[in-house]
Amino acid sequence: MRLSPYATPVLAALGLLAVLTLVALLTGAFSIGAVWDPRLLAILALWAAAWTLNVVLSLRVRSAGGALAVAALFGASLIVLWELTVRLYDVPQVILPPPSLVAETFAARAGTLWADFVQTILKGALAGYVIGCGAAFLVALLVDRFSFLRRGLLPLGNFMAALPIVGTAPILVMWYGFGWQSKAAVVVLMVFFPMLVNTVAGLADTTQMQRDLLRTYGASWRQTLTTLRLPAAMPFIFNGLKICTTLALIGAIVAEFFGSPTLGLGFRISTSIGQLDLGMVWASIVVAALAGTATYGLAALVERRMTFWHPSQR
Amino acid sequence: QEMDEVTLQLKWVTQAQFAGYYVALENGYYEEEGLDVTILPGGPDIAPTQVIAGGGADVIVEWMPAALAARENGLPLVNIAQPFAASGMQLTCWGDVGIESPEDLDNRTLGVWFFGNEYPFLSWMSTLGIATDGAAEGSVEVLKQGFNVDPLLQRQADCISTMTYNEYWQVIDAGVTPEELVNFRYDEQGVATLEDGLYVMEENLEDPEFVDEMARFVRASMRGWKWAEENPEEAAMIVLDYDETGAQTEEHQIRMMGEVAKLTAGSDGSLDEEAYQRTVDTLLGGGSDPVITAEPEGAFTHEVTDAAQN
Amino acid sequence: MAEARAATAPGPADAVISARGLDLTFQTADGPVHALKGVDLDIRRGEFVSFIGPSGCGKTTFLRCIAGLETPTGGTLSVNGMTADEARRSRAYGYVFQAAGLYPWRTIGGNVRLPLEIMGFPRAERDERVARVLELVDLAGFEKKFPWQLSGGMQQRASIARALAFDADLLLMDEPFGALDEIVRDRLNEELLRLWDRTGKTIGFVTHSIPEAVYLSTRIVVMSPRPGRITDVIDSPLPRERPLDIRDSREFIEIAHRVREGLRAGHVDE
Amino acid sequence: MAEARAATAPGPADAVISARGLDLTFQTADGPVHALKGVDLDIRRGEFVSFIGPSGCGKTTFLRCIAGLETPTGGTLSVNGMTADEARRSRAYGYVFQAAGLYPWRTIGGNVRLPLEIMGFPRAERDERVARVLELVDLAGFEKKFPWQLSGGMQQRASIARALAFDADLLLMDEPFGALDEIVRDRLNEELLRLWDRTGKTIGFVTHSIPEAVYLSTRIVVMSPRPGRITDVIDSPLPRERPLDIRDSREFIEIAHRVREGLRAGHVDE
Amino acid sequence: MRSLVPVLVVVLGLLALWYAAVPVMNAAETLTRAERAGAVIDPPTAVERRDLSGLTLALRNPGLLGESWSLERPRLPAPHQVAAEIWATTWDEEVNGRRGIVQSGSFSNRSLIYHGGITLAATLSGFLIGSILGILLAVGIVHSRTMDLSVMPWAIVSQTVPIVALAPMIIVVLYSVGVQGLLPKAVISAYLSFFPVVVGMVKGLRAPERMDLDLMRTYSASRGQVFWKLRLPASVPYLFASLKIAIAASLVGAIVGELPVQKGGLGARMLAGSYYGQTVQIWSALFAAAVLAALLVWVIGWAERRTLRAMGVAG
Numbered sequence A: 001m002r003l004s005p006y007a008t009p010v011l012a013a014l015g016l017l018a019v020l021t022l023v024a025l026l027t028g029a030f031s032i033g034a035v036w037d038p039r040l041l042a043i044l045a046l047w048a049a050a051w052t053l054n055v056v057l058s059l060r061v062r063s064a065g066g067a068l069a070v071a072a073l074f075g076a077s078l079i080v081l082w083e084l085t086v087r088l089y090d091v092p093q094v095i096l097p098p099p100s101l102v103a104e105t106f107a108a109r110a111g112t113l114w115a116d117f118v119q120t121i122l123k124g125a126l127a128g129y130v131i132g133c134g135a136a137f138l139v140a141l142l143v144d145r146f147s148f149l150r151r152g153l154l155p156l157g158n159f160m161a162a163l164p165i166v167g168t169a170p171i172l173v174m175w176y177g178f179g180w181q182s183k184a185a186v187v188v189l190m191v192f193f194p195m196l197v198n199t200v201a202g203l204a205d206t207t208q209m210q211r212d213l214l215r216t217y218g219a220s221w222r223q224t225l226t227t228l229r230l231p232a233a234m235p236f237i238f239n240g241l242k243i244c245t246t247l248a249l250i251g252a253i254v255a256e257f258f259g260s261p262t263l264g265l266g267f268r269i270s271t272s273i274g275q276l277d278l279g280m281v282w283a284s285i286v287v288a289a290l291a292g293t294a295t296y297g298l299a300a301l302v303e304r305r306m307t308f309w310h311p312s313q314r
Numbered sequence B: 001q002e003m004d005e006v007t008l009q010l011k012w013v014t015q016a017q018f019a020g021y022y023v024a025l026e027n028g029y030y031e032e033e034g035l036d037v038t039i040l041p042g043g044p045d046i047a048p049t050q051v052i053a054g055g056g057a058d059v060i061v062e063w064m065p066a067a068l069a070a071r072e073n074g075l076p077l078v079n080i081a082q083p084f085a086a087s088g089m090q091l092t093c094w095g096d097v098g099i100e101s102p103e104d105l106d107n108r109t110l111g112v113w114f115f116g117n118e119y120p121f122l123s124w125m126s127t128l129g130i131a132t133d134g135a136a137e138g139s140v141e142v143l144k145q146g147f148n149v150d151p152l153l154q155r156q157a158d159c160i161s162t163m164t165y166n167e168y169w170q171v172i173d174a175g176v177t178p179e180e181l182v183n184f185r186y187d188e189q190g191v192a193t194l195e196d197g198l199y200v201m202e203e204n205l206e207d208p209e210f211v212d213e214m215a216r217f218v219r220a221s222m223r224g225w226k227w228a229e230e231n232p233e234e235a236a237m238i239v240l241d242y243d244e245t246g247a248q249t250e251e252h253q254i255r256m257m258g259e260v261a262k263l264t265a266g267s268d269g270s271l272d273e274e275a276y277q278r279t280v281d282t283l284l285g286g287g288s289d290p291v292i293t294a295e296p297e298g299a300f301t302h303e304v305t306d307a308a309q310n
Numbered sequence C, D: 001m002a003e004a005r006a007a008t009a010p011g012p013a014d015a016v017i018s019a020r021g022l023d024l025t026f027q028t029a030d031g032p033v034h035a036l037k038g039v040d041l042d043i044r045r046g047e048f049v050s051f052i053g054p055s056g057c058g059k060t061t062f063l064r065c066i067a068g069l070e071t072p073t074g075g076t077l078s079v080n081g082m083t084a085d086e087a088r089r090s091r092a093y094g095y096v097f098q099a100a101g102l103y104p105w106r107t108i109g110g111n112v113r114l115p116l117e118i119m120g121f122p123r124a125e126r127d128e129r130v131a132r133v134l135e136l137v138d139l140a141g142f143e144k145k146f147p148w149q150l151s152g153g154m155q156q157r158a159s160i161a162r163a164l165a166f167d168a169d170l171l172l173m174d175e176p177f178g179a180l181d182e183i184v185r186d187r188l189n190e191e192l193l194r195l196w197d198r199t200g201k202t203i204g205f206v207t208h209s210i211p212e213a214v215y216l217s218t219r220i221v222v223m224s225p226r227p228g229r230i231t232d233v234i235d236s237p238l239p240r241e242r243p244l245d246i247r248d249s250r251e252f253i254e255i256a257h258r259v260r261e262g263l264r265a266g267h268v269d270e
Numbered sequence E: 001m002r003s004l005v006p007v008l009v010v011v012l013g014l015l016a017l018w019y020a021a022v023p024v025m026n027a028a029e030t031l032t033r034a035e036r037a038g039a040v041i042d043p044p045t046a047v048e049r050r051d052l053s054g055l056t057l058a059l060r061n062p063g064l065l066g067e068s069w070s071l072e073r074p075r076l077p078a079p080h081q082v083a084a085e086i087w088a089t090t091w092d093e094e095v096n097g098r099r100g101i102v103q104s105g106s107f108s109n110r111s112l113i114y115h116g117g118i119t120l121a122a123t124l125s126g127f128l129i130g131s132i133l134g135i136l137l138a139v140g141i142v143h144s145r146t147m148d149l150s151v152m153p154w155a156i157v158s159q160t161v162p163i164v165a166l167a168p169m170i171i172v173v174l175y176s177v178g179v180q181g182l183l184p185k186a187v188i189s190a191y192l193s194f195f196p197v198v199v200g201m202v203k204g205l206r207a208p209e210r211m212d213l214d215l216m217r218t219y220s221a222s223r224g225q226v227f228w229k230l231r232l233p234a235s236v237p238y239l240f241a242s243l244k245i246a247i248a249a250s251l252v253g254a255i256v257g258e259l260p261v262q263k264g265g266l267g268a269r270m271l272a273g274s275y276y277g278q279t280v281q282i283w284s285a286l287f288a289a290a291v292l293a294a295l296l297v298w299v300i301g302w303a304e305r306r307t308l309r310a311m312g313v314a315g
Ligand SMILES: Nc1ncnc2c1ncn2[C@@H]1O[C@H](COP(=O)(O)OP(=O)(O)OP(=O)(O)O)[C@@H](O)[C@H]1O
Pocket: C026, C027, C028, C033, C034, C035, C053, C054, C055, C056, C057, C058, C059, C060, C061, C062, C228
């Protein structure tokens, strides 16, 4: 869609507003009276400049690379703004560290972070993700096969999906110990129902005509499953897989709050807050966000390759 | 009359461990001193040090190891009063696994509180020369213990950290007999560190008005503590009334008050410098990875307690 | 396939499809819908029968009953001497739906191969058959394309190829050419006639177009709605060999006229 | 509305729509698609022009160009002496899409009222107009119904009412009756003719059906694809007054034949 | 109500499974208690038993498991224990308890109703903030290519930040600006709930097909008119679908926000249960949360049905 020329200032103002709230939320460092001091003006000016550049850029770009550049520019301007705000307003480091400190910590403690990553993501989250999504998939097949189960299990599923992890995590740590196994169990519980619901919805997402076609062939349930329902369910399955990546990550980290060995991202975040090592806290968050974004991206990529035929991918 | 507002951040949830402050509030001692006190209960992962650094509280209840570590990390906290004279921390182990003395802790799995509460333990292990990575022979495997005594009851750990006034009794309440347990009090091991002191930001102490405010605060608080020591049951009931979660029970709080009274007994609020030095030595001492690396300077002041006692 | 002739077959001896007093009522939230009411019809082997009638008169429903996709609520229906459901299980039908309904995740070749896979044809034969039917509908060379890469007309032809691939005796087609333009439609009409002539299949064909019905059929069944019933059955005296311009002949126009009259009669209530 | 006549208007003085060498090329992932190539056409005020041609020949694209929904990549196009986009902004068009495209959350009345709300008609006039056009398409009494409560034919009539409500001079209709059965279609054809006769609107009409094109039009534009171009323009000598059975007349059949030939010629490459 | 029977059957099946699992899960503790009472256990010492599974222990000492359904601190409480606790902390507490509504005129802080109310307040305010923010962002994203390209990817990234782990810090940060009580919880709630709304609304606002939009263009409608008359109504079904997800997420956020600050709410209740090893209390708070979630989702579903029917969209 082509934008009219006066869209730029309007969007700039909009962006300004958005970031103002963001900054206010993040730091909360100034009261209303301080709004019109020069520091704020500097920050706003910088933001306006970055946003304008972004608007101009986004109206030009057409390629995927260009889109990435716009997103990266936006992220970069947020980070610069953060750094600037923290420095100009002397925000205490133990409240919000500047990104530069986070980067420093990240580099200096890479070894520790790697071990945490292995413990939390590769062991806890991944194991739980695979088991949980796998089990949900198999149960979905059962539920799809026996409509009695569908009508009996799915309403309960909505109920169970609402069990907050903060309640289940202590129980599961008590049951499965302090190691990664209990984290995996928490993740299983978190991803199971979203995946189940998506897969079941996907398996049902065929048109009457598509099903009737196979009925005229006298196809068996298995044949219907492999040639029709599973391919048709793919977009839904991937949707579930994508949602579950972030859930798995969060589950594994939070479960570590309720007992863990002396490593893992959740352990690190909690312990580092206690030690007022906020650089390390945010470095751990960066690791988590990187891992989450990467897995999400990976899932999206596989989705693109596997469901190339779906209108949303063309 | 203008009331001065004071916000106190506790280290943990509302319980008899903090009875003195709640008593002072309930009995109007603070009011008598012209103070309008807000008590913020703590909870898991609320770091009082962080709260005061952000300006969310004027004064906090914190353990000295965490406060000194924060001070070394650039957050200048100063101890202005020390209502707790003795340490209530201990390591509680199953007797039947064959632990009789600290030397037997090698190769065991131990539950430890983190979040700034791990410093006393690390110092102790350091003093004993026991590594805590769980990897090598002759080291202990450390678990980050959650908020309860389950790891011990479930035998996921051989020992866990307990407070004399709280977790220990939860173990007992779970049906375990005292004979089945072996306790290592940090006091008796010579590695006791000071707990539950009152800390403020150093820069605030330059303001005589603030010092005066704190003097009144400490005076009222100590009055509260002494009253609580003498009326443990009523104090427990006051605590119970302030507990918004409704989770605490009468029996447990009364007992806790009794145990806490043993720790506050004899303190008039002023810091015992000998105990301070012992804490510092413990934290500095031991092997490779001391909690603090240099003798702290100006980490406490008698100014407030001196003023309070006049 | 479908050679078994049960002795119990009702209807005339040479009827492939025989319906007697067929009723079908759908239970819906707004009350029952009488989609079919007392339908009697016999279709002989090798006939080309068209069904025509206003929207909602039950054409699709009747075809679906024949194919065992819908269960009648009354009357009897036999196909090759079996029940429709048995006939479905013995894979007696090729069914072409109104829309192409190709599976988007399969190539054109893969779509046509689908029934062959399901019915367990040997691998070599599959390829050979796919090639042959694609040739027949003029889609040779498009085997590797995906459905969305083809025009609507081409998709529809692919779906016809799919129904032809496994050589069912009975071809049921529900407005297969509805979405096509007149010229393409003409061509496909011609080809369908030729195929029918060559293979001797029995064909049931639903259409909205009077000329199409007249051009293709040996018999035209006119239906009318509320409740869906047969109001007229018109035998076509046209020869088997039908060039396109037969449509300008007097005979053709006369039959077309009769069909139109029949249709209009059924329409009075709307 | 749309009364301004720029002095710069190309084409003949009485042409409402005038296209000269119109080109439109879509850039797609598979390379450029020449949807229209060198299209020349003048449409006079009050004409009824049908566009017919095989699928993909650019009929819709041409109609969209006229309506200012698509920007030509070459040539000139003037509507009422303005550019198509200016004409669109001055709300010169009523456009009827192939599907009814009613908004499901609005009642039939609400749907017809939509353009009136957008164009800022006074409230009282809105109601009066809605009532009038619903009457016109035989839908009086259905104002409060929702689209899904109506049959396909009724929905299509509602969408025509919607396009008529604001009295645009120019009515563009893209296969409006494609989805209807023959009888309903006949009826709507008759009504459309009557409306055109009464209001003197200029109408551009896309269809796949040769009889429909011949029955309705004063002029029939035959198009052919790859690239989309006009291959024939056939003037109809039929009188303005056209009963349905004019379709059995010799004249009618002759024109239809000519259109069919024109179509077939454009089809050779497929 | 066609699903009533299947749901009942499945529930009964789960209950049976649950009852059967209780002695196995609680075997170690039950046997230790039996041992203290003087029974002879196989194997005889707790240390030997430590590495045996619950199933093995239960099978070896089948006669001594009677207590496992009534332990005070079970690893797995029996269903009737949870039910009794729920009864005790709702009806019984309010009617007969010292602080209950009958005695004190206000809900008791030992009652799940009181704590559920606190959580509900935080959930609703977070949900309100989150969904309004989500809708605004979606409107921006749909109307501005710049926002689409720059905000959308970061909205996804934002959800990979383990906000739940940061909850205590957020609360402390908000302390530093003097914000306490409801708002910090609402902020966490809003953070978790805005995302599904953004995703759903973007989808919904883009749901109108080309033809629907083209119709508006033939009327030469303004952006505002297209928004109010086309995009917004078209997005309503999507909005409700995502609101259902969002309110469940809000509830989780509120509970998480209650965890660090022990000032009541179901989250505080769960933690208190965990702190004192009162598993029965955790389970009952969990059930209360799930019931609350189901209720909230049902309310939105009800509003959805009402709205859609009023819009004439639902058949
Ligand atoms: N599954 C169903 N449930 C309820 N009613 C149905 C169902 N299928 C069809 N009907 C109704 O049965 C009647 C006959 O429908 P059918 O599809 O057979 O008509 P048709 O002649 O094929 O119409 P068209 O020309 O529009 O395809 C219609 O009134 C329709 O609404």
